[in-house]
Amino acid sequence: MNVLINLIIVVATVAAMEGIAWAAHKYVMHGFGWGWHKSHHEPRHGMFELNDLYAVLFAGIAILLIYLGLTHGPLLWIGVGMTVYGILYFFCHDGIAHQRWPFRYVPRNGYLKRLVQAHRLHHAVEGKEGCVSFGFLYARPPAALKAKLKALHGGSLKANPDSAE
Numbered sequence: 792m793n794v795l796i797n798l799i800i801v802v803a804t805v806a807a808m809e810g811i812a813w814a815a816h817k818y819v820m821h822g823f824g825w826g827w828h829k830s831h832h833e834p835r836h837g838m839f840e841l842n843d844l845y846a847v848l849f850a851g852i853a854i855l856l857i858y859l860g861l862t863h864g865p866l867l868w869i870g871v872g873m874t875v876y877g878i879l880y881f882f883c884h885d886g887i888a889h890q891r892w893p894f895r896y897v898p899r900n901g902y903l904k905r906l907v908q909a910h911r912l913h914h915a916v917e918g919k920e921g922c923v924s925f926g927f928l929y930a931r932p933p934a935a936l937k938a939k940l941k942a943l944h945g946g947s948l949k950a951n952p953d954s955a956e
Contacts, residue, residue, distance in 0.1 A: 800869060800872065802872070803872070804868070804869050804871075804872025804875075804876070805875050807872075808873060809876070809926055809928050813925045813926045813927075816927070817925040820845065821920075821925075822919075824845075825919045826841075827842055827845060828842050829841075832918075832919075846877065849873065849877060850877060853873035853874045853877065855870070856873065857871065857874070880927050883903070883906060883927065884910070887906070887907060888907050888910040888911075905932070905933065906928070906930045908936075909923075909926075909931060909933060910924060910930070912933060912937065912940060913925070915940060916944065921944055923936045923939050923940055923943075
């Protein structure tokens with residue numbers, strides 16, 4: 792029974808992390824934390840960008856929860872859920888959406904293609920204001936995001952948001 796409860800905690804934490812990441816992305820990274828996140832909206836020079844410090848920060852929180860969870864039960868599994876979310880983020884966002892791997896994988900259809908399209912539409916705006924699609928593992932349909940961008944900006948987007956990095 793404990794295994795099932797622990798698994799539920801991990802899955803619930805992964806799901807909750809998408810909401811937490813969405814809010815952190817919209818209100819922190821595109822707000823007072825733009826100083827770090829700005830590097831993610833500019834061409835990258837080298838393997839890392841200042842924005843990667845957010846991953847280090849969230850990893851530190853997960854490590855602390857896992858450590859505290861060794862004596863306080865559920866915190867361990869919340870930390871594991873955060874770690875699972877971080878791994879999914881690394882593969883989907885850094886690997887597939889931004890091609891930060893030494894090899895290219897471009898999804899041709901399905902969920903991963905939708906995720907990449909939504910993230911490219913997020914990057915279609917210059918600066919931190921007026922962006923769409925702040926989630927990392929959930930993406931609204933690209934047509935809905937394009938309509939929202941058009942309503943917000945009219946014709947003042949990058950030349951081709953479908954191919955924007």
